[in-house]
Amino acid sequence: MGNILTLEQNKGNTSGDEFREPVKLCLYNSYQGVLSPPVEISRTQALMLRRNIRAFSQYGNFTGQELRLYQLLSQSGGERFLQLLKNIPEQVSTVSASVKALGTDIKAILTAIENCDSATFLSKLPARVDGVNSKVGLPNILLEALLEQTPFHKHFPWLYYDFEIHDNESSWDYIFEQARPTFAAQVFICRELLNNNLFVPYLLGYKDSTPVHYNPLVCCLLIAYGARIYLSYQTSAQLADHLEILTSTNHFLRANLLTYGEASTIRNEVLWELLCNDGDGPVTKHYMIANRVSILRTALHEHLNHRQLDSSELHRKAVGLLGEEFYNHFFTNEPVYGHAVKEFLENRFSTRRYSDEQLREHLKSTATLNRTIDQRLSIFLGEYYTCKPAVVVQRKEQGERQPDWLVNFLASPPTFEGMEILPDGRYKSITLKVGRYYYQFPHANRAQTILAKGIKPYYRKWHGLDHALRTQLATEFLMDSKVLPDFHKPFRELLLKHPELQELLPIAELYHDAVAEDEHKNVEELRAAELFQRDMTRLQQYPGQLVTLVASALRNKNCTMMGAENPSFTPDHQCTEEELLLRQVLRFGDTVDILRVKPPREDFPTIRLTPDSAEIDTSEMIYDGYFQPEKIELLSVVNNPDFTLLIQSVMLSFRDLASITGGWHHQVPNPFTSQYHLPVDNHKRRLLIEQAPDPYQCLRECLNDLVRFAIAEKAGISPCLAKHHRRHTDHQPPGCWDPDTGSGGAYRRLHNEGELRQVRLPEAMTLAEKMIVVANQPGLEKLMSADIRDALETETIRLQQKAILPSVGTLEQSELEQMLRQPDSPGARLLSERGYSVKSSIHDGKIFYQMMPKSTLARNFLLLPPEYDDEANPVTLPENNQGRH
Numbered sequence: 001m002g003n004i005l006t007l008e009q010n011k012g013n014t015s016g017d018e019f020r021e022p023v024k025l026c027l028y029n030s031y032q033g034v035l036s037p038p039v040e041i042s043r044t045q046a047l048m049l050r051r052n053i054r055a056f057s058q059y060g061n062f063t064g065q066e067l068r069l070y071q072l073l074s075q076s077g078g079e080r081f082l083q084l085l086k087n088i089p090e091q092v093s094t095v096s097a098s099v100k101a102l103g104t105d106i107k108a109i110l111t112a113i114e115n116c117d118s119a120t121f122l123s124k125l126p127a128r129v130d131g132v133n134s135k136v137g138l139p140n141i142l143l144e145a146l147l148e149q150t151p152f153h154k155h156f157p158w159l160y161y162d163f164e165i166h167d168n169e170s171s172w173d174y175i176f177e178q179a180r181p182t183f184a185a186q187v188f189i190c191r192e193l194l195n196n197n198l199f200v201p202y203l204l205g206y207k208d209s210t211p212v213h214y215n216p217l218v219c220c221l222l223i224a225y226g227a228r229i230y231l232s233y234q235t236s237a238q239l240a241d242h243l244e245i246l247t248s249t250n251h252f253l254r255a256n257l258l259t260y261g262e263a264s265t266i267r268n269e270v271l272w273e274l275l276c277n278d279g280d281g282p283v284t285k286h287y288m289i290a291n292r293v294s295i296l297r298t299a300l301h302e303h304l305n306h307r308q309l310d311s312s313e314l315h316r317k318a319v320g321l322l323g324e325e326f327y328n329h330f331f332t333n334e335p336v337y338g339h340a341v342k343e344f345l346e347n348r349f350s351t352r353r354y355s356d357e358q359l360r361e362h363l364k365s366t367a368t369l370n371r372t373i374d375q376r377l378s379i380f381l382g383e384y385y386t387c388k389p390a391v392v393v394q395r396k397e398q399g400e401r402q403p404d405w406l407v408n409f410l411a412s413p414p415t416f417e418g419m420e421i422l423p424d425g426r427y428k429s430i431t432l433k434v435g436r437y438y439y440q441f442p443h444a445n446r447a448q449t450i451l452a453k454g455i456k457p458y459y460r461k462w463h464g465l466d467h468a469l470r471t472q473l474a475t476e477f478l479m480d481s482k483v484l485p486d487f488h489k490p491f492r493e494l495l496l497k498h499p500e501l502q503e504l505l506p507i508a509e510l511y512h513d514a515v516a517e518d519e520h521k522n523v524e525e526l527r528a529a530e531l532f533q534r535d536m537t538r539l540q541q542y543p544g545q546l547v548t549l550v551a552s553a554l555r556n557k558n559c560t561m562m563g564a565e566n567p568s569f570t571p572d573h574q575c576t577e578e579e580l581l582l583r584q585v586l587r588f589g590d591t592v593d594i595l596r597v598k599p600p601r602e603d604f605p606t607i608r609l610t611p612d613s614a615e616i617d618t619s620e621m622i623y624d625g626y627f628q629p630e631k632i633e634l635l636s637v638v639n640n641p642d643f644t645l646l647i648q649s650v651m652l653s654f655r656d657l658a659s660i661t662g663g664w665h666h667q668v669p670n671p672f673t674s675q676y677h678l679p680v681d682n683h684k685r686r687l688l689i690e691q692a693p694d695p696y697q698c699l700r701e702c703l704n705d706l707v708r709f710a711i712a713e714k715a716g717i718s719p720c721l722a723k724h725h726r727r728h729t730d731h732q733p734p735g736c737w738d739p740d741t742g743s744g745g746a747y748r749r750l751h752n753e754g755e756l757r758q759v760r761l762p763e764a765m766t767l768a769e770k771m772i773v774v775a776n777q778p779g780l781e782k783l784m785s786a787d788i789r790d791a792l793e794t795e796t797i798r799l800q801q802k803a804i805l806p807s808v809g810t811l812e813q814s815e816l817e818q819m820l821r822q823p824d825s826p827g828a829r830l831l832s833e834r835g836y837s838v839k840s841s842i843h844d845g846k847i848f849y850q851m852m853p854k855s856t857l858a859r860n861f862l863l864l865p866p867e868y869d870d871e872a873n874p875v876t877l878p879e880n881n882q883g884r885h
Contacts, residue, residue, distance in 0.1 A: 052088045055096035062095050063139040064106045065451045072450045076441050089405035113145045116185035140392040143198040150214045155179045187257050190221045199395035201354045201362045203229045210389040216248035224262035226352035230378045231273040236299035250320040265350045267323045272345045279379030286338030293336045364520045366391045410444040416539045427503045431696045439465035443518035463516035466662045466689040469699045471589035475509040480768035482783050487643040500542050508554045509589045529555035553582035584633045592654045596663035598627040605651035649777035661702050662686025676719050706774045708759035715799035720749030746803035755804045762791035816849035
């Protein structure tokens with residue numbers, strides 16, 4: 001990062017003052033291939049930026065994440081990155097100054113952790129802590145590195161750490177003696193990190209591939225310091241697997257690696273999870289706790305009895321696992337009372353224990369629905385979370401340290417200054433800004449993952465920018481004057497009353513998945529509405545009350561799915577008629593794009609309306625396996641057969657648009673491929689949208705291509721499926737070539753996107769008219785204007801007469817020479833029709849031929865050099881082949 005900005009003075013400037021011309025700084029987005037407009041800065045500003053970049057470099061080196069930090073910041077928007085470099089956070093400058101003064105090397109600390117070298121660790125840590133810990137804290141990477149250690153495998157690569165080791169004390173004692181320095185160093189290092197507020201609030205207690213299994217000592221210490229653990233079981237055998245933690249605790253206590261108090265805390269927490277807690281929270285039925293104690297007793301006896309131990313040995317083993325007090329109270333006495341077990345464990349909770357509220361907030365901020373290999377499903381207080389087995393955080397006591405600067409930076413609101421005067425207009429500019437900001441820039445919750453694993457070309461699996469833009473487009477379609485306003489008087493009157501809704505509703509639809517897959521499902525709608533209202537209020541371009549109304553509709557769009565008992569959402573029957581109508585419009589956009597994940601029925605797009613279709617049940621539509629268009633609420637609200645026919649028909653258009661813009665996520669054959677026999681790479685089509693400089697315009701152009709396909713098909717022009725050789729030695733034209741069309745011949749088939757773009761669309765064609773053309777269903781022509789119908793007919797006739805001109809490629813010199821010598825040849829005539837002529841020039845004594853645009857405007861557009869001007873003297877061609885290369 002320190003080399004991001006290198007400045008050199010002009011040779012003539014030796015004064016040390018400003019550069020003679022301002023420095024122009026451009027930021028290049030390599031992911032999208034976009035170069036930002038240059039920003040002019042003075043020499044003083046440039047030197048200040050360089051100092052701040054060096055500070056970031058020192059901060060990145062201190063945290064061990066310099067390269068990944070730079071990747072994260074550079075992918076967070078050029079404007080924001082530049083502003084951050086101008087005003088670096090206090091935490092960054094504090095670390096930079098301290099590192100410079102103390103020479104702290106985080107890599108040396110990491111190496112000490114990896115090597116279990118407690119002496120080096122201790123020698124490096126104090127200076128670093130004294131310098132910056134009060135404001136910044138230790139880097140999370142230190143505890144992450146400790147958690148990744150596998151002490152058993154390190155000393156015994158052949159050993160699989162399981163109950164065979166745990167329950168054989170002689171084997172354990174031998175292994176421990178061999179690995180004693182490693183465990184002792186782990187204990188020392190872990191306690192130091194925990195005392196400096198690094199922490200893991202939540203551990204997934206699976207048997208394999210989790211720190212609880214391969215690094216038990218560190219996990220035992222985490223639980224002793226207040227970490228919660230998730231344990232799930234259905235049978236006594238599964239419950240017995242979880243006793244591994246208690247077995248580890250007993251061994252580490254015997255080895256004096258854990259104190260008696262720490263061992264008691266671990267036993268208490270594990271027993272609480274096994275006996276008194278489940279996914280919905282604490283068990284309230286006391287008989288269930290008593291039954292669990294019986295299951296635990298059975299599992300423990302079955303586990304110990306096959307060791308052929310005498311009664312005194314069995315007693316000692318059981319006491320070592322459960323603790324003498326719990327064993328004597330509930331394992332030797334009958335009957336067992338559930339309320340007594342619960343009270344016993346509750347009274348012994350550690351004061352450092354992470355509370356339910358703290359843990360809920362932790363899971364909401366770190367757990368997402370974005371599945372990866374190392375993520376597991378857990379349930380806490382009735383909510384499902386997909387999270388990693390162990391996430392390191394900084395445990396913040398009240399009044400300690402500032403909020404994390406990186407989270408604040410990534411969560412900062414977008415800026416909309418000057419939006420109203422941009423050439424593309426306010427609406428398109430907001431769409432471009434919001435799409436990039438919330439769907440392409442990294443979310444704050446994803447920052448730690450990126451810093452841990454590096455950044456990759458990324459889009460959300462189900463709720464990416466392509467989906468958001470399609471839903472926005474669907475809302476735009478619905479609001480066309482020939483669609484919902486034409487069929488539903490209340491909505492038409494609402495638009496007349498609030499014309500700003502023409503922009504606000506599609507923009508709100510764009511926001512609806514702003515945090516999807518990055519924040520928990522239950523807060524998606526709340527956060528989307530919050531961000532929409534915040535940004536539109538700051539923009540100050542729309543009436544405040546109207547923004548509030550649309551935000552409320554967005555917040556409650558999925559209130560039915562959230563549950564009537566959820567106080568954060570207002571049911572439909574409790575809102576105003578205006579807001580209800582806005583909710584129904586916003587639901588439409590999201591509903592039609594469910595086609596991307598739920599395949600259509602065999603009778604698609606048939607709509608089978610019934611008297612109870614108005615009773616919307618979105619969950620039914622999602623979970624029955626097929627898309628059900630009857631669940632589009634507006635069909636019953638409008639209750640007009642012509643409107644139903646329109647929506648039924650354009651469902652084909654929405655489906656086809658999803659199929660070529662990366663929205664086809666099931667095994668049903670891609671409809672575009674089925675119709676045109678052309679393969680579609682869903683991943684590449686998504687990247688086409690994600691990486692486009694203007695994704696909104698890219699999506700619209702994809703729709704235009706579908707319109708072009710429909711027009712070409714009516715003219716009898718379809719994609720060519722035959723293989724064409726690049727050069728034909730026998731000069732035989734391909735079968736799709738019609739030599740009698742035009743002066744030089746033309747294609748009756750389409751071969752590439754360039755040829756498809758020769759199909760002309762009427763300039764005044766509305767979105768609704770485009771969707772109708774793509775649907776190609778009878779009875780909808782009346783919804784298009786007469787001018788558009790005539791223009792489409794004219795274009796169809798033109799294509800039938802003119803067909804498709806071949807793309808102008810790179811011709812061989814011999815072909816260009818022939819066209820120059822024989823201007824009446826078919827090739828020369830065809831080239832002339834395309835606006836080109838052939839010119840010759842001499843270079844190094846040889847004659848070269850080049851295609852040249854005939855118009856001055858075209859030459860200027862292509863930025864041709866002056867030697868190719870029309871006024872340049874043409875070369876006199878020789879009569880023979882002399883001078884040809």
